[in-house]
Amino acid sequence: MLAQPSRLAETVFAEPGCLHWACGTAGAAWRIEWYRGRVMGGSGRVTLNDVAAASGVSRATVSFVLNDDPNQTISAATRERVRQAAHDLGYVPHGLARALREGASRVVVLNIDWGLEGNYSRSYVRGLDDELAAHGHVLLVRHGHQTPQETRRVLDAIRPRAVIRFAEPYLTGHELEDRGGGWKDGLAAHSALQVRHLAERGHTHIAQALPDGENPVAEARLRFAAQTADRLGLAPVVSFIAPRPRTACARAVEEFRAARPEVTAVAAFTDDVALRALTALHDLGLTAPDDLAVMGYDDTEYGALVTPALTTIHIDAEAHGRLAARTALGLDTSGLEPAPARVIVRDSA
Amino acid sequence: MLAQPSRLAETVFAEPGCLHWACGTAGAAWRIEWYRGRVMGGSGRVTLNDVAAASGVSRATVSFVLNDDPNQTISAATRERVRQAAHDLGYVPHGLARALREGASRVVVLNIDWGLEGNYSRSYVRGLDDELAAHGHVLLVRHGHQTPQETRRVLDAIRPRAVIRFAEPYLTGHELEDRGGGWKDGLAAHSALQVRHLAERGHTHIAQALPDGENPVAEARLRFAAQTADRLGLAPVVSFIAPRPRTACARAVEEFRAARPEVTAVAAFTDDVALRALTALHDLGLTAPDDLAVMGYDDTEYGALVTPALTTIHIDAEAHGRLAARTALGLDTSGLEPAPARVIVRDSA
DNA sequence: CTGAAAGCGCTTACAG
DNA sequence: CTGAAAGCGCTTACAG
Numbered sequence: 001m002l003a004q005p006s007r008l009a010e011t012v013f014a015e016p017g018c019l020h021w022a023c024g025t026a027g028a029a030w031r032i033e034w035y036r037g038r039v040m041g042g043s044g045r046v047t048l049n050d051v052a053a054a055s056g057v058s059r060a061t062v063s064f065v066l067n068d069d070p071n072q073t074i075s076a077a078t079r080e081r082v083r084q085a086a087h088d089l090g091y092v093p094h095g096l097a098r099a100l101r102e103g104a105s106r107v108v109v110l111n112i113d114w115g116l117e118g119n120y121s122r123s124y125v126r127g128l129d130d131e132l133a134a135h136g137h138v139l140l141v142r143h144g145h146q147t148p149q150e151t152r153r154v155l156d157a158i159r160p161r162a163v164i165r166f167a168e169p170y171l172t173g174h175e176l177e178d179r180g181g182g183w184k185d186g187l188a189a190h191s192a193l194q195v196r197h198l199a200e201r202g203h204t205h206i207a208q209a210l211p212d213g214e215n216p217v218a219e220a221r222l223r224f225a226a227q228t229a230d231r232l233g234l235a236p237v238v239s240f241i242a243p244r245p246r247t248a249c250a251r252a253v254e255e256f257r258a259a260r261p262e263v264t265a266v267a268a269f270t271d272d273v274a275l276r277a278l279t280a281l282h283d284l285g286l287t288a289p290d291d292l293a294v295m296g297y298d299d300t301e302y303g304a305l306v307t308p309a310l311t312t313i314h315i316d317a318e319a320h321g322r323l324a325a326r327t328a329l330g331l332d333t334s335g336l337e338p339a340p341a342r343v344i345v346r347d348s349a
Numbered sequence: 350m351l352a353q354p355s356r357l358a359e360t361v362f363a364e365p366g367c368l369h370w371a372c373g374t375a376g377a378a379w380r381i382e383w384y385r386g387r388v389m390g391g392s393g394r395v396t397l398n399d400v401a402a403a404s405g406v407s408r409a410t411v412s413f414v415l416n417d418d419p420n421q422t423i424s425a426a427t428r429e430r431v432r433q434a435a436h437d438l439g440y441v442p443h444g445l446a447r448a449l450r451e452g453a454s455r456v457v458v459l460n461i462d463w464g465l466e467g468n469y470s471r472s473y474v475r476g477l478d479d480e481l482a483a484h485g486h487v488l489l490v491r492h493g494h495q496t497p498q499e500t501r502r503v504l505d506a507i508r509p510r511a512v513i514r515f516a517e518p519y520l521t522g523h524e525l526e527d528r529g530g531g532w533k534d535g536l537a538a539h540s541a542l543q544v545r546h547l548a549e550r551g552h553t554h555i556a557q558a559l560p561d562g563e564n565p566v567a568e569a570r571l572r573f574a575a576q577t578a579d580r581l582g583l584a585p586v587v588s589f590i591a592p593r594p595r596t597a598c599a600r601a602v603e604e605f606r607a608a609r610p611e612v613t614a615v616a617a618f619t620d621d622v623a624l625r626a627l628t629a630l631h632d633l634g635l636t637a638p639d640d641l642a643v644m645g646y647d648d649t650e651y652g653a654l655v656t657p658a659l660t661t662i663h664i665d666a667e668a669h670g671r672l673a674a675r676t677a678l679g680l681d682t683s684g685l686e687p688a689p690a691r692v693i694v695r696d697s698a
Numbered sequence: 699c700t701g702a703a704a705g706c707g708c709t710t711a712c713a714g
Numbered sequence: 715c716t717g718a719a720a721g722c723g724c725t726t727a728c729a730g
Binding site: 092093094095096097099100105106107109114117122125126129133138139140141142143144153154156157158159244246272275276278279282301302304305306307309 | 442444446448449456474482487489490491503506508595624625628631650655656658
């Protein structure tokens with residue numbers, strides 16, 4: 001945290017119209033930006049009525065012009081007049097009013113659980129946000145464990161156009177449409193990529209390291225790794241849990257190595273899990289890749305900093321985010337090819 | 350990423366009333382939760398009108414009862430009847446309609462920049478979310494760099510009750526109210542804590558390690574560290590930049606040590622920066638704490654996993670989040686004491 | 699003690 | 715080609 005927050009200085013920001021930002025409550029140690037549309041009085045906001053009055057047409061006509069309603073045929077002169085008036089007055093549609101009328105606001109909510117930070121989530125959110133913005137929608141995120149009640153509250157409060165569960169298609173890729181030839185993308189492809197790299201390095205006995213705690217994706221990952229190993233003619237993939245507490249993890253690795261001495265490489269569930277494994281090896285007086293190769297997944301910053309530096313998979317999920325956005329909006333998704341994941345070769349595998 | 354997403358399985362969720370969840374669009378590889386209030390027809394949603402009809406009173410009376418309007422005196426019998434009807438029908442107020450009328454939705458938006466993940470942000474968001482929920486509001490987060498235009502879009506879309514800039518009071522703590530005796534909390538207190546720990550370990554020449562890139566908080570941190578050192582009678586605090594690229598960071602540390610050989614301890618801006626410094630030392634054939642002690646800030650998971658394990662500051666910002674929530678809602682903030690930060694002593698300092 | 703009415707700001711059949 | 719009207723669902727003065 002605390003790295004590079006921006007624009008701290010910009011605290012008061014007033015605009016003609018109805019925006020008003022102020023510095024928290026008197027005497028409080030907190031500076032908060034407030035929205036006080038009503039504080040400025042009824043005249044604050046420019047509405048359709050104002051535009052209609054200014055351009056000498058009815059409210060309906062203004063709406064038709066501004067929304068480019070294809071069912072109307074309005075003279076070029078009128079359109080121009082309306083547009084000009086709207087622009088001059090600085091008219092911005094009132095999202096709430098529009099949403100009440102249309103049945104949904106131009107907001108899309110993303111549900112995202114804790115502990116999913118990484119390259120994937122960052123690029124995914126960026127792509128989602130950009131694409132949504134390009135179509136006039138706003139992305140808002142809900143963090144933490146989701147319950148039906150929580151989601152319900154969001155729905156009741158702002159009636160978003162859609163609620164997206166983070167990366168669900170990616171994470172459940174195996175059940176879904178096969179995009180152009182097998183494992184071209186998705187969790188399946190990337191699991192395969194990880195195993196393939198290890199195989200190319202000459203490893204034939206590979207283990208998958210999984211995090212502790214409930215994890216709905218672990219089983220799928222394991223299955224993809226197994227299938228890949230099978231195709232490549234490797235020994236069946238085995239697995240072990242790398243728990244978060246340091247000593248417990250060292251013990252787990254020790255026990256695993258005793259039980260499976262033939263295993264020479266570990267495909268970790270994430271960079272986090274890989275780091276746990278690396279630390280365990282260190283604590284056992286062992287090193288990667290000589291005693292055991294360790295490969296991460298999803299390229300976090302510290303992977304480049306640990307010793308040995310982590311070999312990992314880098315996934316650019318920007319296109320995944322864009323796809324999610326278009327799907328949520330019911331738009332055509334063609335022409336959006338996710339970038340292939342790549343192996344970042346460093347020292348650990 | 351990918352660690353422990355939950356409830357992936359729960360994809361279809363239908364409820365009487367007007368909620369309808371479905372599985373994305375036909376043939377698409379994406380599963381998305383859709384809100385389609387209108388799909389079920391006008392009869393889908395239970396409105397105030399329905400409750401009024403069911404309980405034999407007017408819409409206004411229902412609103413008065415349900416909102417406990419203190420200006421009205423409504424007979425106990427009527428109230429009971431209305432409540433019962435609302436409950437039986439499963440009435441939930443339509444947030445958008447209410448917001449249109451009241452001028453703001455019951456939503457608070459948190460603006461948070463990239464690269465701020467850590468213990469602080471996590472506990473802050475949790476506290477904020479909980480407290481807001483306790484007062485009938487929903488927290489929604491916007492990620493990434495904020496521009497006035499972006500904020501404006503959110504405002505126009507859902508008219509939130511307030512927009513909070515992440516941890517601003519904490520980050521700008523020095524300008525703010527002095528809570529009970531100097532540096533009792535805030536960035537100032539925690540900077541002091543970090544320096545104090547180093548001093549207690551016998552260090553008299555301390556350097557602050559800062560991240561590369563623009564950073565509005567760096568200057569404040571440095572000042573607090575300097576003030577603390579001054580109070581403790583240490584040598585003036587010096588500083589250097591620990592850039593993200595590994596080799597550049599090693600060079601920076603090398604040059605710094607050559608220029609300031611008397612420095613024996615580093616107070617890092619964050620755990621990330623501390624890790625960079627640790628890696629640089631390693632790359633230079635040096636070790637912490639013997640050649641140079643390194644102390645982190647804000648306790649991330651990998652700090653416990655690197656070698657030497659990182660000594661750091663653990664900050665529980667849950668109360669900060671609650672304070673932000675209450676302030677945003679204009680509520681009394683008394684009785685909310687932030688937990689003091691603590692030093693997590695491990696090996697690096 | 700309760701109800702009829704206005705209105706938040708917009709969109710969209712429906713007339714002309 | 716354009717406007718008057720209804721209505722999304724709620725809250726709140728204002729009458730009775």
